[in-house]
Amino acid sequence: MSPLRAPLRVLCTGLAGVLLLAACAGQAGPAGPASDGTQPRDTAAAAPPTPAAPGAVTTVATVLQEGDNPPELCLGGVAESYPPQCGGPEIAGWDWDAVDGEESAQGTTWGMFMVEGTWDGETFDLTEAGAAPDDPSAPPDDPRLAPDNAGAAGAGSDAGELQNEVYDDLGGLSGWAENGYVWVTVVYDDGSIQRYADETYGTDTVAVLSALHDVG
Numbered sequence: 001m002s003p004l005r006a007p008l009r010v011l012c013t014g015l016a017g018v019l020l021l022a023a024c025a026g027q028a029g030p031a032g033p034a035s036d037g038t039q040p041r042d043t044a045a046a047a048p049p050t051p052a053a054p055g056a057v058t059t060v061a062t063v064l065q066e067g068d069n070p071p072e073l074c075l076g077g078v079a080e081s082y083p084p085q086c087g088g089p090e091i092a093g094w095d096w097d098a099v100d101g102e103e104s105a106q107g108t109t110w111g112m113f114m115v116e117g118t119w120d121g122e123t124f125d126l127t128e129a130g131a132a133p134d135d136p137s138a139p140p141d142d143p144r145l146a147p148d149n150a151g152a153a154g155a156g157s158d159a160g161e162l163q164n165e166v167y168d169d170l171g172g173l174s175g176w177a178e179n180g181y182v183w184v185t186v187v188y189d190d191g192s193i194q195r196y197a198d199e200t201y202g203t204d205t206v207a208v209l210s211a212l213h214d215v216g
Helices: 157-170 192-201
Strands: 057-066 071-075 104-105 108-119 124-131 174-178 180-187 206-210
Touching: 071 124, 157 174, 174 206, 180 192, 192 206
Parallel strands: 180 206
Antiparallel strands: 057 071, 057 108, 104 108, 108 124, 174 180
């Protein structure tokens, strides 16, 4: 099984980054303020979990294959070059002959697809693939975006520094600061990554989003 290639670093502003993950790079900054304002966080005390999905999961994303390398499911940023550049977990069972709408250039083949399969914490094992919807549904309203439900991360430079720390700690696919929360998208969260973030950075500080969604 091939190692997971690090996704493009995406640190964006606003929840729109969930749908339009551009390759807007960010640099890691110093550790942010302590979650309770007095004691430093000890992020080395425990590593964040990498949960497997208990059942089928789905998403709409770019699948990309460079030469003879395994195809990858690009769940983070996609560089707008030609051919595009992106990285993500290996997608096992992929067959370009079984789908339509792909493009190829300079030894790279890619396309946007709706995929369903299983996630073991490292590899996405495909069970079904189809064309991406022309008009994907908007994500549900997140109560953490409500103005009267602002988080504890605050605003300004402190939130930006914490954003970089959280992004690196959780292996984020994209990240930004909004409404007092540091938002980070991970490959898959069954709730354990959010619990880890709450314990590490304080409740109502980090909002974890999952790129893969449980079916049903």
